[in-house]
Amino acid sequence: MMQKMLFKENEIGKEAKIGIIADSHDNMDAIRKAVEFFNEQNVELVMHAGDIVSPFTAEVFKNLNCDMILIYGNNDGDKLYLKERFRNIGAFYNDPYIGEIYGKSIAMTHHPEIVDALAAKHDVVIYGHTHEKEIREGNAIIINPGECCGYLTDIKSVAILYIEKNKAEIFEL
16 A cells, blocks of 8 residues: 655655665764765755664754655564654654656565565665565666664664666765
8 A cells, every 4th residue: 555645746846866774773973973874965855774773862853954754673672652752743654665766666665585576566665674684676776775873783774765767876974
């Protein structure tokens, strides 16, 4: 089932960009860097592929200059309170999120085992959980931004999807 968009289609610029983040795991410093980076890059939407973990992270995410779409990860504990704290920042969806954004069918999951199945049906697949960076181009573009938190790899990273170009790039924070 397609989700409704949180933003107005007519506000989209020619170089529409979506910020992609996953596995922030309460690392407030890393989240601050990600929010600053996305604001500097003028992304029009941020998608979080799970494992935000605690509701108090909303205090930093509220500084984003755009809407967010978020899904729950396996480490997200109090889902009701997460949804409440983020209600003026973005919207939480159950996994997988599937929606049409900027004319592209986009799926987002925290379950890497379903990525290939989602890629068979959607233009873009975003995922997290593995903490490993990946961009795979084929019939669908598959993006894992790596880990925002940097806990497993010592590399804090996020990604940007360039809608018009159908390309993605990973950035270290």
